[in-house]
Amino acid sequence: MLSEREIERYDRQIMIFGKEGQEKLKGAKVAVVGVGGLGSPVAYYLAAAGVGTLLLVDEQRPELSNLNRQILHWEEDVGERPKPESARWKLERFNSDIKIETFSGRLTEENVEEVLKGVDVVVDCLDNFETRYLLDDYVHRKKIPLVHGAVEGMHGQITTIVPGLTKSLKELFPKVKEKEEKFPIIGATAGVVGSIQAMEVIKLLTGIGEPLINKLLLIDLALNIFDVVELK
């Protein structure tokens, strides 16, 4: 049941998907894997929307050069607590009605089952395909959706993997050449792509709209291009 306070807090979105939709968000647990450029807006907007439980996963601590895009981490966090803890501190103060869980460590084949246990949707906010394939395998074992996002420079891509309905991430992107660690990025690019990922989660959980299932959204913010490629 939603409290009076929740009904007031979420009034503007209850206008869209009703109290029923809001209850669905409240009852859901969403994993945000990678709490960096994409993970920051994703976690921020999902917290704002009232997703009942957010699980934040990351192994790193914020660095000064992260702050151009990783907006959940501030100057005071640089070199201090791990990113999931840094983000938790803000999100708990932002929305005290939701629960924030954290895992500050590297996701591996050995621990992925335990770490992601009970999650309804996984959001891929990672910066490498090696760990993405780990998420891909996991969601296929559990038959839960995976919202994929990736960015570089002023470009990005988003698609939603649903086991049984779509190809796996590995089938779509079988051999992505991993670049050297440092890639160029403007924060707002991650903001756009992360916001769309958050919308994907909200659409999946509430049933409103059409998630990017079997569709790859390609975004080029330099040239103002939003293109949808059919994947089936």
Added chain:
Amino acid sequence: MKIRVRYFARYRSLVGKSEEELEVPDGITVGELIEFLKERHPELKNEVFAEEDDLADVNVSRNGRYVKFDEALQDGDVVAIFPPVSGG
């Protein structure tokens, strides 16, 4: 036959245009088109497409649909090529 090739993301910066119309051999496959494009735009060779066998590093859509490299193209097709991005 004639096809239209559209370039996305950093391919576009490298090639210097967003799209072009090309005269290609009849029945050319997607994989062969990639080779054709590498000849035409040498700047794509090393920077973008991985070595020899590693064509999977580029994503290709044909008339708005994602395709594999062995698919043959037809006159009038619109082919888009885009690099998978991996940052977060």
